[in-house]
Amino acid sequence: MAGMPRRTDSPPGRARVLVTLAALAGLALPVSLAPRPLQAGEASQAASPEMVRAVSHRQTELRRLGAAMRVIGRFLKSEGANVADVGASAEVIRAVASGLNRDLFPEGTAIGVGRSAARPEIWQEWDIFRERARSLEAASSRLIAAAATGNAEAVREPIQAVGHACGACHELFRRKQP
Amino acid sequence: MTRRTTERFPATVLASALLLLAVSGVAAAGGRPDPLAERVARGQYIFEAAGCQGCHTDDAHGGQRLGGGRAITSVYGTFYTPNISPDPIYGIGGWSDTAFIRALRHGVSPDGTQLLPVFPFTAYTLMDNQDLLDLRAYLRTQKPVARQSRPHDLQEPLAFRLMMPVWRQLSLTVGPLDTNPLRSAQWNRGQYLVRALGHCAECHSPRTWSGALDESRLFSGNPQGLNGEHAPNITPDAETGLGRWSEADLLLLLELGLRPDGDVVGGAMAEIVRNSTSRLTLADRRAIVTYLRSLTPLRAEPAPQP
Numbered sequence: 001m002a003g004m005p006r007r008t009d010s011p012p013g014r015a016r017v018l019v020t021l022a023a024l025a026g027l028a029l030p031v032s033l034a035p036r037p038l039q040a041g042e043a044s045q046a047a048s049p050e051m052v053r054a055v056s057h058r059q060t061e062l063r064r065l066g067a068a069m070r071v072i073g074r075f076l077k078s079e080g081a082n083v084a085d086v087g088a089s090a091e092v093i094r095a096v097a098s099g100l101n102r103d104l105f106p107e108g109t110a111i112g113v114g115r116s117a118a119r120p121e122i123w124q125e126w127d128i129f130r131e132r133a134r135s136l137e138a139a140s141s142r143l144i145a146a147a148a149t150g151n152a153e154a155v156r157e158p159i160q161a162v163g164h165a166c167g168a169c170h171e172l173f174r175r176k177q178p
Numbered sequence: 179m180t181r182r183t184t185e186r187f188p189a190t191v192l193a194s195a196l197l198l199l200a201v202s203g204v205a206a207a208g209g210r211p212d213p214l215a216e217r218v219a220r221g222q223y224i225f226e227a228a229g230c231q232g233c234h235t236d237d238a239h240g241g242q243r244l245g246g247g248r249a250i251t252s253v254y255g256t257f258y259t260p261n262i263s264p265d266p267i268y269g270i271g272g273w274s275d276t277a278f279i280r281a282l283r284h285g286v287s288p289d290g291t292q293l294l295p296v297f298p299f300t301a302y303t304l305m306d307n308q309d310l311l312d313l314r315a316y317l318r319t320q321k322p323v324a325r326q327s328r329p330h331d332l333q334e335p336l337a338f339r340l341m342m343p344v345w346r347q348l349s350l351t352v353g354p355l356d357t358n359p360l361r362s363a364q365w366n367r368g369q370y371l372v373r374a375l376g377h378c379a380e381c382h383s384p385r386t387w388s389g390a391l392d393e394s395r396l397f398s399g400n401p402q403g404l405n406g407e408h409a410p411n412i413t414p415d416a417e418t419g420l421g422r423w424s425e426a427d428l429l430l431l432l433e434l435g436l437r438p439d440g441d442v443v444g445g446a447m448a449e450i451v452r453n454s455t456s457r458l459t460l461a462d463r464r465a466i467v468t469y470l471r472s473l474t475p476l477r478a479e480p481a482p483q484p
Contacts, residue, residue: 065440066439066440066441067440068440069436069440069441069442070438070439070440071440072436072440073430073436073438073440076426076430077424077426077427077430159434160433160434163433163434163435163436163442164434164435164452164456166435166442167434167435167442167443167444167448167451167452168448168452169444170435170442170443170444170445170448171444171445171448171449171452173444174444174445175406175407175444175445176407176408176444176445177408178401178408
């Protein structure tokens with residue numbers, strides 16, 4: 001917590017009041033809504049070059065999801081993409097989603113290793129993580145089917161489901177690094 | 179201001195609230211619109227726009243809705259959100275409407291306890307009375323949870339509350355929010371949704387030494403926001419903010435969490451999108467965008483280098 005006042009042990013008199021004020025000053029800042037607090041840099045000592053490579057490989061793969069979603073966003077904004085483009089993007093999403101497993105997320109690649117934004121909860125709550133990956137797979141399958149009808153209205157609801165499936169996993173398991 | 183018109187509230191919300199009341203036997207028989215049911219429906223909408231549920235439900239441990247117990251950790255210890263279900267003993271069922279308004283407007287509970295600003299009453303103070311009353315009416319229709327609120331686990335529990343009058347003096351501007359007559363109704367609605375209900379500034383602004391929002395740099399981002407997460411600059415600065423985002427880009431962010439580059443927001447913002455902004459009417463999302471785009475562009479302070 002750079003710049004945050006630190007609490008010292010039992011400071012006397014006026015200093016104590018100041019420390020408390022300072023503590024209050026920070027009250028609304030360093031709070032976390034996480035189910036359990038993270039130990040920042042937990043894994044950093046153990047970061048082998050191999051693990052750093054695993055992180056960057058994973059991120060390259062995940063950027064394919066971003067690229068596909070970008071096309072879908074252009075469809076929603078009527079910026080040139082059509083229903084067929086949405087269908088092709090959904091195929092990419094399903095393919096990547098089906099591979100969100102231990103191969104892509106080996107243990108020892110949490111925040112602290114390379115540029116990783118993967119929270120350690122992924123490995124503590126592996127079943128929930130996998131459930132989120134499966135729900136993206138299911139939503140993208142629905143989108144593929146809807147896009148196959150060629151109907152621009154039919155894809156809207158499944159697109160919502162895909163977007164919310166991305167957010168539901170990022171909410172719990174990703175913390176973007178500044 | 180004309181914001182409390184019924185057409186803002188989606189029919190589905192109204193319908194589900196009516197159903198709820200019918201089930202609990204409160205709805206008046208017959209086809210006439212029930213004023214209480216309408217207030218409850220409005221209250222639900224406000225509840226969602228204000229994001230009360232996320233903080234007051236311990237989702238991670240299967241906690242009951244509004245039963246509290248969600249842990250909010252900080253370097254000063256752990257805060258546990260209280261039970262705000264209508265249980266008369268463990269929740270706030272026994273509170274009068276006046277007591278409820280006082281808690282949100284002034285941050286003081288019925289027994290005189292000074293509430294801590296980790297509860298964002300610093301934003302809710304800007305809500306108007308009718309919205310507070312409708313919110314209260316909605317909360318009353320929820321399921322009571324018989325679960326004792328867990329005390330906070332702080333290093334200096336008393337000191338925090340004792341310092342509140344000083345903090346309040348320095349940092350609290352009591353609402354409601356004034357309408358700006360020089361701006362459109364849509365802009366004013368957006369200001370209300372962003373400043374009062376959405377409490378967006380609480381995360382997206384830097385703070386002064388006293389912990390107050392830095393009023394001169396509102397919405398310019400906070401590198402050390404909640405959970406150590408970086409809450410980005412949401413002013414229209416072209417370099418460090420949203421200056422290059424179109425109106426459609428901003429609408430998609432609020433509806434789906436989708437950024438123009440195809441990435442999807444996570445962490446605290448994903449929860450805000452899920453519980454709040456995606457549930458608003460399109461008109462309200464537009465109002466938020468109008469307000470955000472009208473802000474003075476500010477450069478974000480650079481994030482501290484690790």
